[in-house]
Amino acid sequence: MARGVGAEPASLRGVFEGQTQGMRVNYYPPCRQQADRVLGLTPHTDVCGLTPLLLQKNLDVQGLQVKKDGKWFAVKALEGAFIVNVGDVLEIMSNGKFKSVEHRAVIHPTKERISVALFHYPCQDTVVGPQPEFMKGDRVRYRSTNYQDFLKRYLAAKLDGRMHIERLKLEQYESDRVL
């Protein structure tokens, strides 16, 4: 991924190689009466670097949705394939070259669904901030925080779309985007 945007892969390897991985198994029971009025998982971004998502069984049950240009899109799970989400840490480290995707899960009226998410976390004492390798002439677009504080803040806030990462953007970036 680093190479794809003209950065040295070692810049990411140094932060993620051999580090903690977390696994979450999500079980979404069917909701027979009001499936279209409830969510399985509130809109959020993942705090980590990358999240491969493995949808174990019942591939036919659609659940994951991602937000793009203000609209929700269903993600079709393919047999034998992972869905890979970029998380907040990677968005910040890449100075916004990769985007942490806002996603949610919806519920099926008659079928259950199980998903398995594997989170790749950075080194515990890392400083979460734009890496020089990804900037090269670009301005700094995010504030830097130490990972422990970054994590504490994420866990203390309720899941709220891209709110966590938007708060770390520097004003300059906001005005750029308006222009």
Ligand SMILES: O=C(O)CCC(=O)C(=O)O
């Ligand atoms: O069930 C899904 O497809 C999404 C799971 C997810 O976003 C998560 O566990 O963070």
Ligand SMILES: [Fe+2]
């Ligand atoms: Fe997630």
